[in-house]
Amino acid sequence: MSNLLANELANGTAKRTLKASAFTAALASAALAATIGHAVAQTKTRVSIGVTETIASHNPYADSVSLMYAVFCQSYGCMFDRDYALGNFTSRIVDKWEVKDPTTWVFNLKKGVKRSNGEEVTSADILHSINRAKNDAQSRQKHNVRYIASAEAPDAYTVVMKTTEPLATLLDFLRQLIITSKAQHDTLGEKADREAPIGFGPYRIRQLSVDNFVALEKVVGHKEVKPENPDEVIFRIQKEAESRVTALLNGEIQIAQFIPPQLVGRVEAAKNVKLVWEGSTEIMFLAMSPKQKPWDKKEARQALAYAVDRDAIIKAILRGQAERLDGPIGPGQYAYDPNLEPKYTYNPKKARELLAKAGYPDGVEIDFYTPVARYIADKQIAEAMLPMLEASGFKVTLKTPEWGTLWSNVQKGGVPFYYMGRGTVIDPSAALSQYFETGGSPRIGYSNPEVDKLLQAERQEFNEPKRIELLRQAMALITDEAPAHFMWRHKLAWGIAQNVDYKPLATTDILAVDIKMIPRQRAK
Amino acid sequence: MIAYFIRRLAGTIPVILMISLLVFLLLHAAPGDPAEMLAGDQASEADILEARARWGLDQPVLVQYWRFLVNALSFDFGRSFRYDEPVMGLIAERFPASLELAVTATLLAIAIGVPLGVWAGSKPNSWVDHVGSIGGFFGISMPNFWLGIMLVLLLAGSLNILPSSGRHTFGVPDDPVTGFLLIDSIIGLNWESFKDAMIYLIMPAFVLGINMTGILMRVTRSSMLETLSEDFIMTARAKGLDERAVIWRHGFRNALILVITVVGLEFGALLSGSIIVETIFSWPGIGNLLLQGLTSRDYPLITGVVIVYTSLFVVVNLIVDLCYAAADPRIRLAK
Numbered sequence: 001m002s003n004l005l006a007n008e009l010a011n012g013t014a015k016r017t018l019k020a021s022a023f024t025a026a027l028a029s030a031a032l033a034a035t036i037g038h039a040v041a042q043t044k045t046r047v048s049i050g051v052t053e054t055i056a057s058h059n060p061y062a063d064s065v066s067l068m069y070a071v072f073c074q075s076y077g078c079m080f081d082r083d084y085a086l087g088n089f090t091s092r093i094v095d096k097w098e099v100k101d102p103t104t105w106v107f108n109l110k111k112g113v114k115r116s117n118g119e120e121v122t123s124a125d126i127l128h129s130i131n132r133a134k135n136d137a138q139s140r141q142k143h144n145v146r147y148i149a150s151a152e153a154p155d156a157y158t159v160v161m162k163t164t165e166p167l168a169t170l171l172d173f174l175r176q177l178i179i180t181s182k183a184q185h186d187t188l189g190e191k192a193d194r195e196a197p198i199g200f201g202p203y204r205i206r207q208l209s210v211d212n213f214v215a216l217e218k219v220v221g222h223k224e225v226k227p228e229n230p231d232e233v234i235f236r237i238q239k240e241a242e243s244r245v246t247a248l249l250n251g252e253i254q255i256a257q258f259i260p261p262q263l264v265g266r267v268e269a270a271k272n273v274k275l276v277w278e279g280s281t282e283i284m285f286l287a288m289s290p291k292q293k294p295w296d297k298k299e300a301r302q303a304l305a306y307a308v309d310r311d312a313i314i315k316a317i318l319r320g321q322a323e324r325l326d327g328p329i330g331p332g333q334y335a336y337d338p339n340l341e342p343k344y345t346y347n348p349k350k351a352r353e354l355l356a357k358a359g360y361p362d363g364v365e366i367d368f369y370t371p372v373a374r375y376i377a378d379k380q381i382a383e384a385m386l387p388m389l390e391a392s393g394f395k396v397t398l399k400t401p402e403w404g405t406l407w408s409n410v411q412k413g414g415v416p417f418y419y420m421g422r423g424t425v426i427d428p429s430a431a432l433s434q435y436f437e438t439g440g441s442p443r444i445g446y447s448n449p450e451v452d453k454l455l456q457a458e459r460q461e462f463n464e465p466k467r468i469e470l471l472r473q474a475m476a477l478i479t480d481e482a483p484a485h486f487m488w489r490h491k492l493a494w495g496i497a498q499n500v501d502y503k504p505l506a507t508t509d510i511l512a513v514d515i516k517m518i519p520r521q522r523a524k
Numbered sequence: 525m526i527a528y529f530i531r532r533l534a535g536t537i538p539v540i541l542m543i544s545l546l547v548f549l550l551l552h553a554a555p556g557d558p559a560e561m562l563a564g565d566q567a568s569e570a571d572i573l574e575a576r577a578r579w580g581l582d583q584p585v586l587v588q589y590w591r592f593l594v595n596a597l598s599f600d601f602g603r604s605f606r607y608d609e610p611v612m613g614l615i616a617e618r619f620p621a622s623l624e625l626a627v628t629a630t631l632l633a634i635a636i637g638v639p640l641g642v643w644a645g646s647k648p649n650s651w652v653d654h655v656g657s658i659g660g661f662f663g664i665s666m667p668n669f670w671l672g673i674m675l676v677l678l679l680a681g682s683l684n685i686l687p688s689s690g691r692h693t694f695g696v697p698d699d700p701v702t703g704f705l706l707i708d709s710i711i712g713l714n715w716e717s718f719k720d721a722m723i724y725l726i727m728p729a730f731v732l733g734i735n736m737t738g739i740l741m742r743v744t745r746s747s748m749l750e751t752l753s754e755d756f757i758m759t760a761r762a763k764g765l766d767e768r769a770v771i772w773r774h775g776f777r778n779a780l781i782l783v784i785t786v787v788g789l790e791f792g793a794l795l796s797g798s799i800i801v802e803t804i805f806s807w808p809g810i811g812n813l814l815l816q817g818l819t820s821r822d823y824p825l826i827t828g829v830v831i832v833y834t835s836l837f838v839v840v841n842l843i844v845d846l847c848y849a850a851a852d853p854r855i856r857l858a859k
Contacts, residue, residue: 046694048694054816056606056607057607057608057609059608062608064566137578137608138608140562140563140567142567142568142571143566143567143568143571146568207694209808210607211808211812211813211816212691212806212808213690213694215694234694236689236690236806237806238688238689238806239803239806240673240689240803240804240806242673242676242677243673243676243680243688243689243804243805243806246676246677246680246681246688247680247687247688247689249681250680250681250684250688251684252680252687252688252690401555403819404555404556404561404818404819404820404821405554405555405556407556407560407561408555408556408557408560408561408821409555411557411560411572412560430566434566441568441569442569
């Protein structure tokens with residue numbers, strides 16, 4: 001009881017309860033006073049985070065959303081991590097790796113890496129994890145191991161992987177390979193995920209309630225944790241932005257993810273919280289399918305690119321909180337080229353000329369599809385684009401289907417022109433292949449042998465400067481051909497309590513070891 | 525009585541069959557492919573095809589429906605595409621949260637709406653009647669998504685006296701037994717947990733029940749007005765009976781049939797209509813489950829939830845019929 005009360009007080013939630021009832025307040029004060037010494041000794045720090053994604057299952061391979069990768073990578077542990085700021089790969093379990101030949105990788109594991117129950121991580125666990133990602137009936141992470149043709153374990157600390165083709169980007173795929181215990185799975189079967197979510201990460205899963213919350217607790221003695229890291233971190237699903245912000249302001253949660261533009265003012269005005277902006281690795285774009293008119297003409301696609309005043313939209317609708325993209329990616333993303341051309345600065349006159357050149361001197365009717373409330377201000381952005389497009393000769397009908405319908409049609413390649421985002425683009429190789437390589441997916445339906453050749457070559461190039469150059473050539477060609485017009489990367493607003501020190505990551509992964517409690521005096 | 529009960533239950537079978545077929549056909553006619561929705565944006569064509577085959581979506585719709593029906597006979601609605609767990613298990617897990625919310629909303633609506641209706645009906649055109657009527661219209665016309673957000677801003681935000689969302693404070697109810705937090709806390713004599721559950725329950729229950737409160741107030745008022753103008757009421761008054769006894773023992777008892785009907789219908793509607801409230805308050809109930817199912821085109825989950833809703837609605841109406849006999853001994857259930 002005293003421990004619980006101390007927890008509540010430490011997190012500010014008791015404040016609400018106390019206000020609700022004077023009787024409760026008196027009782028709580030008495031209880032606290034009576035047990036203060038004991039409580040102080042046992043007080044646990046807790047940070048609750050209001051998040052917007054879903055928790056679909058106890059099975060770590062059953063979902064492919066950023067939230068759950070982050071949760072499972074800091075509890076079970078992943079094969080690799082990628083430092084977005086530095087651009088390099090690190091690993092808790094891999095000591096060194098070597099590319100024996102273009103399709104053979106050898107990984108040497110660190111000895112003595114133990115899970116929180118004392119069980120050592122071995123190469124058998126890596127093979128088991130690859131197998132689950134690939135063959136588990138519930139797996140939605142097959143894409144992470146798609147290029148692994150086979151994996152062998154010559155000994156307990158060595159893994160040899162054969163890829164289906166020369167693949168320089170293998171580590172980028174293994175970044176999201178969650179390593180689970182073969183021994184636990186052999187003993188408990190399917191129940192292992194629910195009953196023994198044990199890993200080598202700095203936090204362990206204490207409780208997971210599907211579609212509700214996941215609670216992590218600090219692994220005492222883990223070398224990555226520090227005393228100032230919270231003892232418990234609770235990820236609470238709060239999709240409704242008003243509820244999320246209110247919960248932040250009244251102390252129910254200490255970090256609120258993704259504050260929408262209309263609520264930024266409320267958070268800024270509050271004294272007990274701070275607003276932190278961070279860029280994002282999600283690229284937003286307008287896709288134009290060359291399989292449908294008028295987008296079969298390069299000039300029409302370029303006309304659209306010149307017709308949209310992105311800076312005006314960023315200023316007026318996104319309140320300056322986005323970085324314009326001149327090309328598929330921006331600063332910080334792998335192989336970014338600041339000199340990439342063309343830039344497509346707003347030029348309605350040039351847009352009209354290009355549209356006439358494409359064979360539409362009197363303009364052309366187009367359907368424009370946008371999701372609603374999927375991305376920041378998506379519908380408002382689309383509406384703001386209408387007069388710009390009309391001014392350049394496009395006669396636009398705006399379509400706003402429900403997300404399920406739109407996404408399904410996009411996946412089939414049935415949507416001619418749409419606004420969309422592609423998340424977690426650090427190394428753009430996979431995203432470029434998915435959208436612009438022949439056979440990558442039907443989403444845009446673009447096909448260009450030259451782009452295909454460049455993308456295949458960069459994937460197979462192990463010399464990093466050469467690979468970067470190939471990627472840049474591919475991106476320049478795609479930008480010029482304009483099957484998609486790249487718009488911006490949003491800056492995301494996070495609300496953070498004053499007594500918490502946390503710098504959000506551009507990948508939007510939330511790692512508990514990055515969160516620090518600020519002592520009360522300093523927080524003031 | 526038993527024969528009536530069995531006949532009514534048997535009568536629900538074709539209703540449920542029709543509804544399941546309708547839901548199944550509508551879902552398959554609606555755009556959106558579950559395999560594409562659930563495989564994620566990085567899935568390959570092969571992954572999507574494999575998911576379709578695994579879930580039997582590559583079979584003709586009628587074959588899929590027949591398989592569903594055969595399994596449903598043993599209360600097996602299949603495995604959810606999204607959660608890869610048995611649909612019945614998922615519903616059973618979430619049902620207590622939704623039922624607890626709907627029952628509390630109904631009790632709140634009865635506790636507020638019925639006395640207000642009786643009061644207004646017994647004093648027509650008085651200030652009580654006017655205030656009550658305005659309150660009733662307010663409840664009926666209030667969109668609960670708007671009221672929910674406003675109350676979150678006021679009670680959780682400005683006044684900071686209630687939590688904004690969720691069902692309990694993490695760690696408080698340690699040993700769930702039935703899944704009904706209030707009942708569990710009473711069983712365990714855990715008053716801390718009881719208070720915690722109540723604090724989280726009160727706002728969503730009020731928002732969910734506000735519409736029903738207004739309807740109950742209006743129905744009770746008009747039913748009371750009608751009953752109090754009957755001859756037997758005049759006789760009761762002429763006999764010098766206390767006015768309170770006239771209103772409650774004679775007036776209200778006779779007005780009760782209509783109130784029971786409305787409570788039954790509205791309770792069924794509350795159970796199945798809590799999607800918006802559960803979303804606003806992040807309430808982990810069936811409404812939220814259904815929403816997740818709809819957004820991912822999880823056919824077994826959606827069909828299972830709809831069948832459960834339909835069955836509940838039928839059962840609630842059956843209970844209402846049984847209550848008629850208890851409320852008015854003149855009513856005998858048909859043989």
